Amino acid sequence: MQKDISYQLNRVDLNLLVAFDCLLRERNVTNAAKALFVSQSAMSRSLKRLRETFDDPLFIRTSTGLTPTSKSLELGQELQHILPQLSALFHRNQFDARKCSDTFSISLPTFLGSTILPNLALDLFEEAPDVNLIEMAAKSNPYDLLDKGKLDFAIHYASSLDQKYQATKLGTIYPKLFVRRDHPLVGSNTTLDEIMRYPVLAMNVEEDHKQAFNTPLQQILLELESDKRPKLRSTQTHVLMEIASRSDAVIFGMNALSSLPDFDRRFVDIYDFVDSKQYHVDLYLLQHQRTFTSASHQWIASRFSELLNNTL
DSSP states (O other): OHHHHHHHHHHOHHHHHHHHHHHHHHHHHHHHHHHHHHHHHHHHHHHHHHHHHHHHEEEEEEETTEEEOOHHHHHHHHHHHHHHHHHHHTTTTTTOOGEEEEEEEEEHHOOOOOHHHHHHHHHHHHHOTTTEEEEOOSOOOOOOHHHSSSSSEEEEOOOOOOTTTTEOOOOEEEEEEEEEEEETTTOOOOOHHHHHTTTEEOOOOOTTTTTTHHHHHHHEEEHTTTTOOOSSEOOOOOHHHHHHSSSSOEEEEEEEGGGSTHHHHHHHEEETTTOOGOOOOOEEEEEEEGGOOOOOHHHHHHHHHHHHHHOO
């Protein structure tokens, strides 16, 4: 069956393959047309030609959009390998960042975005002035968006065994407690129990369905047999910093916070969990195999990795 599918794909106009791939991702003729900047009627004609070529409906119209047939899904599996190879043929020349005009989207926790995106954006102004970045909130399951091409990269707390995703380990984060530099606890040899008597401000990571980031504080309080709860959980790092700078509150944060601009001038860490491996969380940069052979994607991925390796 796989050989038959490959033979049929080889007989199809490249534009039709691109249209089919987009229809499979969008599951909607109108949205696919918009994604490829063509008219809806042109996309409908492409779908008609695809159906004739493969002698199959390919998609069944339903109230929620297009549902792919089994043959359509088989074709999609083949395209996952063919389109990246074709893309590589057209991009064999040496990559030049100054000539790149791509737009890259990445989902990541807000506190990481605050640490790496300012420096990355400033670097890109000089190195790749026509490149654009889109930051998206961290997703508990980024794979669907990666599959549909709506997301180029995701910084995630779990790797993937599926070969259609590439997972590059970026580093490890672990809890650290911070206070303002003139806090009463600074300079004293305090215990964790004493620190926790002060108001606690905690970071909250969006859509953390496995509680990989949010659980450490709960575990620590449980070990201290404390019923204390954070006075505030926020995804906005600067909100926590503003409150802590004007009070005796303690920020229950991560080691990466030290890389924020001006953070070390305003705050000092008074306790960390670097030796408590049970609280450590590995971070990975995920991307879909669709972009494995894209020189521009590999270049921007290396920039993400470089900045995060220096941060964590």
